[in-house]
Amino acid sequence: MPSTDASVEQRLRTAALELFAEQGYDATTVEAIAARAGVGRTTFFRTFDSKEAAVFPDHELVLEDVAARLRAAGPGGSRAAVVEAAMLVLSHYLADGEVARTRYRLTRTIPALRQREIAGLHRYQRLFGDFLNGPGADLVGAAPDADARQLRAEVAAAAIVTTHNHVLRRWLRHDLDDPSPVLERALDDVVDAIAVRPAEQRAAVLVVRSRADLDAALPEIRRVLGDP
Template sequence: MGPTVRAERGRAAIPARGAVVAAAVRLFTEQGYEATTMDDIAAAAGVSRRSLFRHFGSKEDVLFAEHDARLETIVRYLEAAPGDEPVATVRAAARMVFQGYVSTPDTTVARFHLVRTVPRLRDREIAMTSRYQAAFSHYLTRGQTEGDRVLVGEAVAAAVIAAHNHVLRSWLREPASPVPWARFDRAMELVTRSLAAELSGSGAEPPEAAVLVAVYPSGLGGDDVLRRVREALGEGAD
């Protein structure tokens, strides 16, 4: 079967996303981003021009299609995650993003070089990074808009993105080397460990201190009062 996915009866064929992206990246690398047209991509991917435009509005949309799909996956993952270990959850989500990059090295490396030579692609990548950070921040702050939790949540989200990009850039310089998972995990631990405790637990206010009310007969001596209080506290008498 060619690089299309057969749809159910009565529905139009949908371009196989990975095949279209791979074809586009190859053309961008061989003949330049500006020189490549959507018609060129459609022909190289083996899909109709109409079908390509139905699912990808522009060359930028093709190049960043996997980013958009991955972000949707991350958002669903965060929405379904429990809130008892929020920082660990965000770190796991960042690991999923990293896995997405390193699992397609040919496309990732080519896109890395394209983004650095075409200014508007750089803007698109920055916008995508901001969307990841916003998703992490929203999960960590639980929709709150002010207060300490918001500050800490935004700081953790920014730190996770910075650590992710730092390790990814180092790998992109030597993509033939083993994927640096240990370095990735170490970077995440380094930038989040000091703030993780601030966001752990249910976020509920700490319980008020217990109050002990002691009732004793009037005229009772001080030693007897003290003894009864200690017995009530389970300390026993001296």
């Protein structure tokens, strides 16, 4: 999204939310939003690329923050990076306050907004999945081939995003006053569930009934255990 005056951006967001609630999404035009905010149509499109974009947080900014946190993960730091990155997403929603809650109500009834929300969620999930299939692969453990590694990463990423969304929705529905500690605990539980510890990963009882030389059998043993 192009850089613009923060107060203009906020006025446009507020105007869009108000008009969607008052007269419906389809009946609300970009011109009406701009007029309610006290700016022109050109200013609107310098700020947002569509009327639905006006009610969502700046996903590009949030994704950049999340990606930066994941990139900063050092050796052994995958767990902390994943948890803190998910907490960053929550913090952006909390910063929107009642705007986020109004947006939540609108996305339940307006398909165009719901589709945009789903598309945004997929981008977060892909970001976590790429990390867990790359630098953060130690968190989900080794796999025998690339397809298995990608599957583990995608399942883990889906679990992380689902956990975040579950806690976020509780806050959006006023079921939680402070979702941050709840999400942190929930993420710890999820990461515990998906994490593969080295000792567990290698735990196996192997019975070999073969007269073959052990050196000759080792490649097959490594393949079964998932060693590279």
